[in-house]
Amino acid sequence: MRLIKKFCLIAVIGLLSSYSLMAQNEIFPKGEKAPNVYHTGDVWLNHLADADENFDFNVVQATMAAGSKLNWHLHPKGQQLYITDGVGYYQQKGKEVQVVKKGDVIKCDPEVEHWHAATPKTPVTYIAISGNAPTKWTDTITAETYNAIKAPELSNKDTEEDMIEVSKKKWEWMADKDADKLEDLFHEKSQFVHMGGSWGKDREVEVIRSGGIHYKKADIHEVSADIIGNTAIVSSRITLLAVVGGNEVTNPFIATEVYVKEGNEWKLANLSFVKQLSSPNED
Known part of the structure; x- marks a missing residue:
């Protein structure tokens, strides 16, 4: 019987893991909002499977809004956490706070x-x-x-949301012609691919500083980010208003940015523009 229970537990874990690797849409509903008895903030619970005479464990999905936190607690028979989305904190008594992210597994002993x-x-x-x-x-x-928690993993901009913010800041610095900040952001071996040609960091910084190309305004219609190890890819569908050689032009582009992580910092390694055949619908 113990072997059967262990096999069933493994099967449940495998099934839930496969669900988490599917499309980004929710697999399970958020469930019911929990009363604020042992936590602060908003928490939703979905009881996926309750223990019975054959299975001596409970399976619950918890969705915690930003800023919500549980109180200190313990489980007499232990607990495993499978992070399926977002970024959170986990801490055991006497140890440092851990930053946990989608794909992480936490085992807490009884x-x-x-x-x-x-x-x-x-x-x-x-x-x-x-x-x-x-x-x-x-x-x-x-x-x-x-x-007061200082989480270096978060300040290092390791999440997709943070990479999107880095990209937005870059467009702002380009609009402001802030060449100094852009020079710090650009990787030493970065490449920039435009309709009129491609070149490296030094020329791009000089073009921006001199006003040869002024990225006056980028209207962002869609943006997404993916992180693969130490590489981040940000794709944006934009309408770019630019001043090129003194002439103001507006074009719809798919802009692709590739960032690489060096130490604790992300550096822009490539920025490519692909012109769309038709203008995107404005949001």
Whole structure:
């Protein structure tokens, strides 16, 4: 019987893992909003599977809004967390705070006090598999403690949302002709592909500084980001108003930016413009 239970648990984990790798749409509904008894902020729970006489564990999906956090607690029979979306915090008593992200798995041994939360700026969703025993709630996490967390992984801009913000800042610096900030952002070996040719960092910085090309305004209609190891790709559908050689021109583009991570910083390695045949519909 114990072997059968272990096999079934593995099957459940495998099924849930395969779900998390499917399309970005939600696989399970968010569930019901939980009353604020042992947490602060907004948390939704969906009880996917309850323990019974054959299966001695519960399976729950939790969705935590940005800024929400659980109190300190422990599980008499342990718990495993499968992060399916977003970015959050996890901490065991006496250890440093961990930043957890989509794809991470956290194992918490029985009777080990811990807490988990969303970050102040990002929600997090996870599936919790817990032994069938009541959770023991202990101390609260104060706002001062939560807000004082310094998470280097977050400040390093490791999330898709943060990379989109980096891209938006770049367009702002281009509009402002802030060549100094752009020079710091551009990788030493960066390449820029325009309709009229391609060149490297030094020429791009000089073109912006001198006003040879003024990226006056980029209206962003759609944008997405993907992170693959130490490489980030940001794709944008834009309408670009630019001044080229003293002439103002407007063109619809697909702009693709490739960033590479060096140490704790992301550097723009490539920026390419592909002109669209027709103007995008404005949002």
